[in-house]
Amino acid sequence: MSEHTLKPGSLPAEVLARFDRLRAERRRTTVIGLAIFALCFAAAAWVGEFSLSRIAEGAPRIHEYIVKILPELRVSQFGEDMAYWFYGLPQWLALLWETVLMAYLATLLGTLGAVLGCFFAAHNLTPNGPAYFVARRSLEVARTIPDLVYALIFVFAFGLGPLAGILAIAIHSMGASGKLFAEAAENIDMKPVEGLRAAGANWVQTMRYAVVPQVLPNFASYTLWRFELNVRTAAVLGFVGAGGIGQELITAIRMLYYEDVSALVLLIVLTVTCIDLLCEKVRHHFIGKENLA
Amino acid sequence: MRIDIADITPDRVAALRASAPQVFGGTVASRLASQAVWAGLIVLAVYCLVRFDFSPVRLWNGLGQLGAIIRHMFPPQSGGAFMEFAGAILQTLGMAFLGTLFAALFAIPLAFLGSKNILRFSPGRFLVRRGMDFLRGVDQLIWALIFVRAVGLGPLAGILAIIVSDTGTLAKLFSESIENVDRKPVEGVRANGGDPVQTIRYGFIPQVLPMFLSSTLYMFESNVRSATILGIVGAGGIGYHLAERIRSHRWEEACLILIMILVTVGVIDFVSKRLRQRLIGKATH
Structure with missing residues (x-):
């Protein structure tokens, strides 16, 4: 690089012209x-029936509703008020446990599907072109259709209850994790793969001994994250009759059992937070092991 | 370094094992512990399968039903309501757009308050962060149901649900980008006599703005997907039509709606990915 001494007002004319041109551009x-943004905003406000007057109209009602769902807790009889607020605790805890189990089984099934799918959907590993295409497209459809829509359909096919919900979450997870897994598999070091191929290993052996050891920590981390998301989803699938705590929550909201709403929302948030913290612990455990090796 | 096969004698292996045991895998106890965890997870899975009645008969019957549903879905038909569906898709996009926009606007000040390098007062930061965690902890659909109760059926409830749940997520993403800024431009502006406003304008904004825009676009993509289901609980958008068609077993119309959703999501993802690449590209040159 050559050295320049720049004094204010002594810049060459062509530099200034270039600066002006770039700035104008x-x-x-x-x-x-x-x-474009203003146009999008106007269009969105129009189709979304969004206006300041509607907000102004809605705001007091939101406030009113929040006041209604909050429980009355008095310091003098805090214990009794809490007991009254959480009168359904044993039943709710059972439902929360069911929700977590649903998320667990769904994550497990979805991850199995994703692991199988990702070896076909990673362009550096796939056995052939058509398998790659089919795997990519199926994972895409599996993840683009929301879990709640699968749940709506499965409730008809498999009947009301957790089975429909688990299958819905499992299919959506398969699509979402499958894509991430395939991306992780595309970023691996190809030397072990070539080594095994050169040594005469077949496709399954190559995947097992060259790919799996490289991608396993990544997969484990994604799967834990997926489990966290699935617990959240499992908590709302009850809205369409697919099991878990959601059924109880939607009943409380629809039937105007005001205080139940806040109790249930609080329990769901606590559960989700506990699961998140737990998963973080496990993830750190995995990462710690990786650094040691 | 070359290692001769002949050099690897049992004595040498034993010496190495004694000097660096962790390289040879875990101890018996740690291996037993990890096997116990795996066994526990498998037992739990089997328990779930039994508890949730994953019987082959039930699955077989269900798959038969599902096959019948899928056969009914083709060929997709509009039932004369194509324009209605298209309008609802546009409404879904509008909800996602407004929801993301307002969430981003609310998230910016909260993100600055929740960042270590802006707010040194840690109890305040703790409060902001826990508040954001609460907003994120409640699923968007729960917020939607609550807002439907509070402000009535329609897209407004959906927009509010997106705003509330995404303010938390965006504030978290934004504060991560604020905490990752390069200190040098900030110090440079300060050293040249810039006041606090100028420091933020010329030190922080040029660094964080592309990241903010990129995160916001990413959330917009995600919200387009989630806004398609808000209608299932009556909070506006295409979900209402979809749920109604599924509930009344008009599978061929439900299928058309699903295809429309797939196409819309695909187009939005493509456009947004392009925009994000441009923004990030600008940031790195």
Whole structure:
């Protein structure tokens, strides 16, 4: 790099001209971007029936509703008030346990599917072109259709209850994790794969001894994260009759059992937080092991 | 370094094992513990399978039903309501757009308050962060149900649900980018006599703005997906039509809606990915 001494006001004319041109260009882009944005905003507000007057109308009602669902807790008789607020605790805890089990089984099934699918959907590992195409497209469809929609359909096919919910979450998880797994598998070091191929290993042996050891920590970490998400999902699948605590919550909201709503929401948040913390612990355990090796 | 096969004698292996035991795998106790964990997880899975009645008969019957449903789905038909569906898809996009936009606007100040390098007062930061965790802990669909009760059926409830649940997520993402800024430009502006406003404008904003925009676009993609189901609980968008068609067993119309959702999500993902690449590209050059 050559050295320049720059004094204010002594810049060469062509540098200044270039600066002006770039700045004008940049400003033009910004103005066009803002115009597109304003257009999108207006269109969105129109189709979304969104206006300040509606917000102003809704705000007091939201406040009123929140006041209604909050329990009355007095310091003088805190114990009794808490007992009254959480009168359904044993039943709710059983439902929360069911919710967590649903998420567990669904994560397990979904991950099995994703692991099988990802070896076909990673372009560096796939045995052949058609398998790659089919695997990619099926994972895409599996993850783009929301779990709640699968649940709605499965409730008809498999009947009301947790079975439909578990299958719904499992299929969605398979698609979502399968994509991430395939991406992780595409980023591996290919030397062990070539080594095994050169030594005459077949496709299954190559996957087992060259790929799995490299991707396992990644997969474990994604799976834990997926489990956290699935617990959240399992908690709302009851809205469409697919098992778990959601059924209780939607009943409380629809039937206007105000204080039950806040109790249930609080329990769900606590459960989700505990699961998140637990998963974080396990994840650190895995990472710690990796660094040691 | 070359190792000769002849050098690997049992004595040498034993010496190495004594000097660095962790390289040779875990101790018996740690291996037993990890096997116990795996066994526990498998037992739990079997328990779940039994408890939730994963009987082959039930699965077989269910799959038969599912096959019948899928056969009914093709060919997809509009039932004369194509324009209605298209309008609902646009409404879904509008809800996701407004929800994400307002969530981002609310998240920016909260993100600055929740960042270590901005707010040194740690109890305040703790409060902001836990509050955000609470907002994120409650699923969007639960917020939607609550807002449907509070402000009535329609897209407004959905928009509010997106705003509330995503303010938490975006504030977390934003504060991560704020904490990861390069200190040098900030110190440079300060050393040249910049006041606090100028420091934020010329030190922070150029670094964090592309990251903010990119996270926001990413959340927009995610919200388009989640806004498609908000209608199932009556909070506006295409989900209402979908749930209604599924409940009344009009499978061929449900299938058309699903295809429309797949196409919309695909297009939005493509456009947003392009935009994000441009923004991040600008940030790194």
